[in-house]
Amino acid sequence: MTPEDRAWEVVRRAYLERSPRPRARPGNRLLPTAAALAVVAAVALAALSPPGRAVFERVGRAVGVEPAATELFSLPGGGRLLAVAHGGVWLVEADGAKRRLAYDDAEWSPHGLYVVATRGDELVAADPHGRVHWTLARPRPRWPRWEGTYVDTRIAYLSAGDLRVVAGDGTGDHLLAAHVLPVPPAWDPARLHTVAYAVAGAVVLRTADGRLVWRRRVRVVPHALEWSSDGRRLAVVGARRIEILDGAGRTLGVVAPPGAAGLDAAFRPGTHILAVAGRLGGQSEVRVGGRLVFAGPGVFGGIAWSPGGGWLLVTWPTANQWLFLHGARVHAVGNIAHQFAQTDARTPAQIDGRWSQ
């Protein structure tokens, strides 16, 4: 890949992730699938007259589609969720209660007892009630990821272009790899304290104390690394192509839908079934194991499985909605930007949901 192509991938990704400009409401199109009906239900209900809305709601219920809820009254799959938006981080409880945490980014500890967060030039470990356990000053820490057992954990994070690791009690912070790509590190679920990260042209698996496990060339400029929960599959997710590796780093296959862009992917917990979201032509789609489960106009932001794998959260900035998908059932929640206090509710930025038990 030439420097020009590498740079273009980064620029294109930044362009796709920027806040969209306000646009005209998409037109109502009746498409022949339940997924398509969900699109119309979610986007167009507000524009219908009360009688029209009633008819539409009846049709929607008949095919398992609910009208978009105005608020996030509860998490359909239970558990707790960290909603990471440009405006900050929100903790969402199973009953829908939301509390803002004063951080830029956050991620759960392995058992959901704590969060590791970033705030300016600081890495912070706190409990979900906001009590800070320790802080570590590092330049621009990003994408902290926490793993381990109840008694022995590690946190990997990026700082100033380098990958660093610190113990869960805030001690032993050290450089693990310099000049890595700006991709969140991904701990191997099958090997304790072993983390995958991306460098130019390759993915590397290394133990927290520095031992190289493997390094594999990939033909993807990744923006995400996603393990299956048994550590036997690693999805190297690029904008147009996803390379699937096994636990030893061997390439098992490639997912590259012709014409697709803006891909995101996540393995369903406990399985090797991959959910893939991306843009195809003028609309975006979500497929689970290759089967189309939802399609809609505009851009999807990200996807996340509930801890048990029953629900798939799809963020949909274009429609200012979150979608909770369960089989053919679609539970849409609107007004997301307002609920998570975006600075400009007219142009909702991407909001990522991170689910825990």
Add this chain to the structure above:
Amino acid sequence: MAERAWIKAAQNGSVDDLERLFRAHWPRAYRAALLVTNDAAASEDIAQEAFLAAVRNLDRFDRRRPFAPWLHRIVVNRAIDWTRARRLRAEVELGEHVASAPDVEPGDGTFARIGELSPEHRAVVVLRYVLEYTPGEIAKLLDLPRGTVNSRLRRGLDRLRELEA
């Protein structure tokens, strides 16, 4: 003019037109950074960062203005900053920089010697003789008096001639 159409379309969400804009301007932006920094990796970062700045400011960009001078201003200023910073770092990291090979292509004639100039002289020579801006335009791009640009050009060229002799 195609460029204005690309910018307008990119402002309205067209990735394809953003790519046309990027592909049209990348080679000169990268080459300008390379000639100032003499470091391929840094040049890639600098040119890429300039395009990222363009993306961040895309919605506010005035389409009546040409894109290239705006981009080159960012590229050249950042390349000068990077080169100055490297000189400072070299005092404590000399071994690392001695080990790195120069990245300007061999056979590049006069421009292969641009690395011998100071960052300030490199910048004006590159803007004048590679990117073909007039001294008046360079003065605006770098926020310098026109006389300073002219004197840096003259001294830069004199130094290049000395090196070639």
